[in-house]
Amino acid sequence: MNPRLQCLRNKLKAQNIEGMIVSNPVNIKYLIGIEAEGILLLTRKENIYITDSRYIEMVQSTLTVIDEIIVNDIKDITEEDYQNFFSFCENVGFEEEYVTYAKYKEYMHKYRINNLIETEQIIEKQRVAKDQEEIDNIRKACQITDNCFEHLLNFIQVGMTEKEIAYEIERYFAKHGASGLAFDSIVASGTNSSKPHAVPTDKAIQVGDVITIDFGCKYNGYCSDMTRTIFVGYVQESIKSVYDLVLKNQKQTLEQMCDGANTKILFKMVNNDFNIHRYELTHALGHGVGLDIHEQPLIGPKKEILLKENMTITDEPGIYIPGKFGVRIEDTVLITKSGCETLTKSNKDYIII
Amino acid sequence: MNPRLQCLRNKLKAQNIEGMIVSNPVNIKYLIGIEAEGILLLTRKENIYITDSRYIEMVQSTLTVIDEIIVNDIKDITEEDYQNFFSFCENVGFEEEYVTYAKYKEYMHKYRINNLIETEQIIEKQRVAKDQEEIDNIRKACQITDNCFEHLLNFIQVGMTEKEIAYEIERYFAKHGASGLAFDSIVASGTNSSKPHAVPTDKAIQVGDVITIDFGCKYNGYCSDMTRTIFVGYVQESIKSVYDLVLKNQKQTLEQMCDGANTKILFKMVNNDFNIHRYELTHALGHGVGLDIHEQPLIGPKKEILLKENMTITDEPGIYIPGKFGVRIEDTVLITKSGCETLTKSNKDYIII
Numbered sequence: 155m156n157p158r159l160q161c162l163r164n165k166l167k168a169q170n171i172e173g174m175i176v177s178n179p180v181n182i183k184y185l186i187g188i189e190a191e192g193i194l195l196l197t198r199k200e201n202i203y204i205t206d207s208r209y210i211e212m213v214q215s216t217l218t219v220i221d222e223i224i225v226n227d228i229k230d231i232t233e234e235d236y237q238n239f240f241s242f243c244e245n246v247g248f249e250e251e252y253v254t255y256a257k258y259k260e261y262m263h264k265y266r267i268n269n270l271i272e273t274e275q276i277i278e279k280q281r282v283a284k285d286q287e288e289i290d291n292i293r294k295a296c297q298i299t300d301n302c303f304e305h306l307l308n309f310i311q312v313g314m315t316e317k318e319i320a321y322e323i324e325r326y327f328a329k330h331g332a333s334g335l336a337f338d339s340i341v342a343s344g345t346n347s348s349k350p351h352a353v354p355t356d357k358a359i360q361v362g363d364v365i366t367i368d369f370g371c372k373y374n375g376y377c378s379d380m381t382r383t384i385f386v387g388y389v390q391e392s393i394k395s396v397y398d399l400v401l402k403n404q405k406q407t408l409e410q411m412c413d414g415a416n417t418k419i420l421f422k423m424v425n426n427d428f429n430i431h432r433y434e435l436t437h438a439l440g441h442g443v444g445l446d447i448h449e450q451p452l453i454g455p456k457k458e459i460l461l462k463e464n465m466t467i468t469d470e471p472g473i474y475i476p477g478k479f480g481v482r483i484e485d486t487v488l489i490t491k492s493g494c495e496t497l498t499k500s501n502k503d504y505i506i507i
Numbered sequence: 508m509n510p511r512l513q514c515l516r517n518k519l520k521a522q523n524i525e526g527m528i529v530s531n532p533v534n535i536k537y538l539i540g541i542e543a544e545g546i547l548l549l550t551r552k553e554n555i556y557i558t559d560s561r562y563i564e565m566v567q568s569t570l571t572v573i574d575e576i577i578v579n580d581i582k583d584i585t586e587e588d589y590q591n592f593f594s595f596c597e598n599v600g601f602e603e604e605y606v607t608y609a610k611y612k613e614y615m616h617k618y619r620i621n622n623l624i625e626t627e628q629i630i631e632k633q634r635v636a637k638d639q640e641e642i643d644n645i646r647k648a649c650q651i652t653d654n655c656f657e658h659l660l661n662f663i664q665v666g667m668t669e670k671e672i673a674y675e676i677e678r679y680f681a682k683h684g685a686s687g688l689a690f691d692s693i694v695a696s697g698t699n700s701s702k703p704h705a706v707p708t709d710k711a712i713q714v715g716d717v718i719t720i721d722f723g724c725k726y727n728g729y730c731s732d733m734t735r736t737i738f739v740g741y742v743q744e745s746i747k748s749v750y751d752l753v754l755k756n757q758k759q760t761l762e763q764m765c766d767g768a769n770t771k772i773l774f775k776m777v778n779n780d781f782n783i784h785r786y787e788l789t790h791a792l793g794h795g796v797g798l799d800i801h802e803q804p805l806i807g808p809k810k811e812i813l814l815k816e817n818m819t820i821t822d823e824p825g826i827y828i829p830g831k832f833g834v835r836i837e838d839t840v841l842i843t844k845s846g847c848e849t850l851t852k853s854n855k856d857y858i859i860i
């Protein structure tokens with residue numbers, strides 16, 4: 155059986171869960187490599203993927219014997235089939251953070267399940283540490299993102315709007331092998347940069363602006379995530395000290411990130427240094443990156459998580475002065491045994507265009 | 508109180524539901540005009556909107572006295588506040604087709620609710636018939652879409668890829684007042700057009716191709732939806748008869764659409780005519796359009812729904828010859844007392860570029 159599916163089955167077994175309904179398409183993509191509309195059933199003895207006529211051909215040609223998956227066309231499945239899939243299963247798991255209450259009730263009825271059990275992100279937890287194939291995909295997504303940033307430095311001109319820059323990012327990714335945006339790009343210039351979640355506007359780039367560009371692409375479904383804050387024409391003195399403080403902390407965090415590092419302590423170190431300068435880290439210091447742009451672990455003030463080898467996470471401190479400007483610097487990072495490797499490699503010194 | 512909220516409250520009251528938790532952002536946008544991250548609580552006596560510091564200012568400036576909504580910052584709300592919101596409420600409604608099972612359990616616990624009641628799309632049903640403001644927005648979205656199509660007819664060249672055309676659609680909408688795409692545009696040329704849900708590829712446009720372009724934008728949150736199938740260089744004889752059959756049925760459906768028309772009969776009329784020519788209508792004939800691109804009613808073979816004045820729906824028959832080509836022609840339509848008004852007005856005769 156394919157190793158990811160086997161690993162999940164072992165974990166379910168350890169919890170006395172004999173079957174599982176996997177509905178979240180991202181989890182299905184992770185487990186069996188299929189991107190389609192469908193549902194994956196892990197029954198007692200079989201792995202069954204149900205989809206419709208639009209996808210059958212593609213699914214059949216993607217799966218191999220090793221996957222050990224039976225593919226069914228939804229139109230061939232009777233009411234009785236549904237009721238038999240989980241016969242002799244005492245407990246069947248489902249994804250309670252993805253499945254709606256209405257679907258939950260539908261599953262209970264359609265599959266005649268006695269105990270539909272919350273699996274508490276069992277697949278998401280499995281996804282946290284990446285294997286070599288996943289790392290290669292994220293590495294490639296980061297490379298394309300670095301190249302896009304280099305292109306942007308030549309592309310951006312005074313007078314251009316934030317929206318135009320955002321479209322150029324999308325266009326570049328599409329032309330250079332990415333399968334799409336990892337998330338809606340943030341291009342925030344001048345005072346707009348003071349909002350961490352700014353949306354690109356029709357504001358034109360002006361001399362003296364800072365521009366925060368937070369963007370990433372997908373490669374084979376895997377995301378990259380990078381932020382750079384750049385300067386137009388010259389660097390305002392008032393911004394310099396904030397930029398230096400953010401960059402110092404971004405780099406110090408990279409030095410601390412390694413197998414075993416405590417996320418809460420990483421967050422606190424940065425926030426303490428910000429506090430000394432009367433600033434505050436108002437969002438997470440970082441988050442996991444993979445098939446989803448936001449995955450576990452969250453590097454925040456609340457939960458203590460120990461980083462592990464082969465996690466891919468972001469390091470993205472930021473300071474925002476309301477109504478004035480903001481600075482955020484972010485890399486996607488691979489945790490290794492002894493430290494970490496920065497997968498996004500674009501320059502982080504003052505960049506003046 | 509704002510009339511949409513008042514109408515919902517009346518409907519809830521008629522079902523003995525004393526309160527409601529509204530979580531779906533599209534329903535919140537519909538009810539109170541706010542686009543933010545937050546939750547709307549209809550308690551016994553008050554309407555409460557809870558959001559966070561990022562949105563408070565914008566929310567306060569959007570709402571008026573007429574809305575009768577109390578805005579709260581999530582960080583100011585205590586555990587006790589949550590428990591008190593629905594005190595003296597026997598039944599509290601929620602959106603079972605939007606809320607996950609995990610959230611459902613969280614709500615029960617956080618708000619100390621005894622009976623959390625499924626509301627069976629109560630707000631979605633209210634959204635089906637549009638008011639004047641909504642119709643104006645959809646009309647405007649359709650206008651921009653018509654203009655974009657005219658632009659595309661000059662823009663598309665032999666050698667250009669489907670993806671490039673899809674990006675031009677996005678770029679055009681952004682430049683001409685739309686707030687974004689209503690859905691991912693379909694640009695499917697040559698044999699790709701035989702797939703109803705084709706995704707734009709790197710295939711270049713060739714002489715002899717048909718191109719199916721299915722696209723729409725958002726204006727003030729409201730969607731448009733239009734499809735045209737156009738010809739490159741000349742019209743292949745084999746395609747003509749299919750095009751004529753699709754267009755004839757698209758126009759006949761427009762003639763039948765009016766207050767009181769039966770959706771199942773509309774579907775059957777088209778499918779019967781297709782069957783006579785040994786084709787089949789493999790997808791719905793149409794669907795509601797509004798804040799969501801797919802809303803009620805669905806014009807399909809199963810459910811009988813009577814169209815009503817001020818519904819906005821699509822009329823989109825299509826025929827697909829696997830491995831060869833496809834033809835779909837679609838308009839967004841406003842149902843009136845005596846008939847309907849086509850809101851997308853682009854030419855539907857053979858268009859050769």
